[in-house]
Amino acid sequence: MxxxxxxxxxxxxxxxxxxxxERPELKGQPSDREVLRAATREGRVLVxxxxxxxxxxxxxxxxxxxxxxxxxxxxxxxxxxxxDAIGLMIQSLARLASRADDEMRDDCQFLVRQDRGxx
Amino acid sequence: xxxxxxxxxxxxxxxxxxxxxxKLELSASQLANRYVREGLTMxxxxxxxxxxxxxxxxxxxxxxxxxQVIDLVATWQGERQDIESTAKYFEVPETDVRGALRYYAxxxxxxxxxxxxxxxxxxxxxxxxxxxSARARRATA
Numbered sequence: 001m002x003x004x005x006x007x008x009x010x011x012x013x014x015x016x017x018x019x020x021x022e023r024p025e026l027k028g029q030p031s032d033r034e035v036l037r038a039a040t041r042e043g044r045v046l047v048x049x050x051x052x053x054x055x056x057x058x059x060x061x062x063x064x065x066x067x068x069x070x071x072x073x074x075x076x077x078x079x080x081x082x083x084d085a086i087g088l089m090i091q092s093l094a095r096l097a098s099r100a101d102d103e104m105r106d107d108c109q110f111l112v113r114q115d116r117g118x119x
Numbered sequence: 120x121x122x123x124x125x126x127x128x129x130x131x132x133x134x135x136x137x138x139x140x141x142k143l144e145l146s147a148s149q150l151a152n153r154y155v156r157e158g159l160t161m162x163x164x165x166x167x168x169x170x171x172x173x174x175x176x177x178x179x180x181x182x183x184x185x186x187q188v189i190d191l192v193a194t195w196q197g198e199r200q201d202i203e204s205t206a207k208y209f210e211v212p213e214t215d216v217r218g219a220l221r222y223y224a225x226x227x228x229x230x231x232x233x234x235x236x237x238x239x240x241x242x243x244x245x246x247x248x249x250x251x252s253a254r255a256r257r258a259t260a
Contacts, residue, residue, distance in 0.1 A: 021183070
């Protein structure tokens with residue numbers, strides 16, 4: 001779970017991002033499965049640091065033939081969940097958001113760190 | 120370790136327990152044990168609740184069940200054990216962070232192990248995906 005401030009800052013940068021915290025129907029939803037379905041309905045990629053819970057769900061979707069628009073997993077070492085690292089997360093996600101909408105369809109990838117001035 | 124314990128239960132409650140246990144593929148005894156254990160813990164730590172995940176039951180913030188206690192603890196550690204910064208990061212009241220930390224103090228070994236496994240899973244999965252990508256690049260080169 002990341003800070004809701006990240007989605008707010010991304011929107012300020014023109015990226016269509018939303019935090020689960022901002023969705024009353026998902027705020028109390030403990031199931032990552034339902035959160036992934038909600039992301040798919042809204043045409044979104046799901047970003048999470050919780051590989052342990054999400055990877056089995058991605059596999060479950062594949063086995064059931066259920067489509068999603070992608071899952072981006074993060075590493076707590078690369079992207080620490082602290083206020084100092086919020087900027088790094090925003091830069092890295094903003095860079096990725098410029099890619100084609102369906103590029104990650106049914107895929108699961110790790111978010112790559114994009115430091116300011118990086119490639 | 121367990122010990123036998125008998126109690127008188129209302130008929131309706133007993134039926135609901137059996138039905139719920141069947142749905143979860145648990146015995147009524149296992150589910151009753153879980154309810155009592157977690158109920159006692161929630162009485163002691165009112166800021167904490169429990170949810171089911173693919174990895175089993177997890178302690179979460181009662182007010183924000185998407186936030187696991189291990190998330191709060193990891194951020195608190197990353198924020199040099201600053202409760203105010205941790206609360207601001209997740210936009211939750213400081214009382215929630217304090218409650219999660221009281222729970223952490225009581226179950227420190229268990230939660231440290233959960234954090235260790237969580238990070239290990241991230242690292243392992245990242246390596247697997249990197250190997251898969253490298254193979255795909257070689258195959259298309």
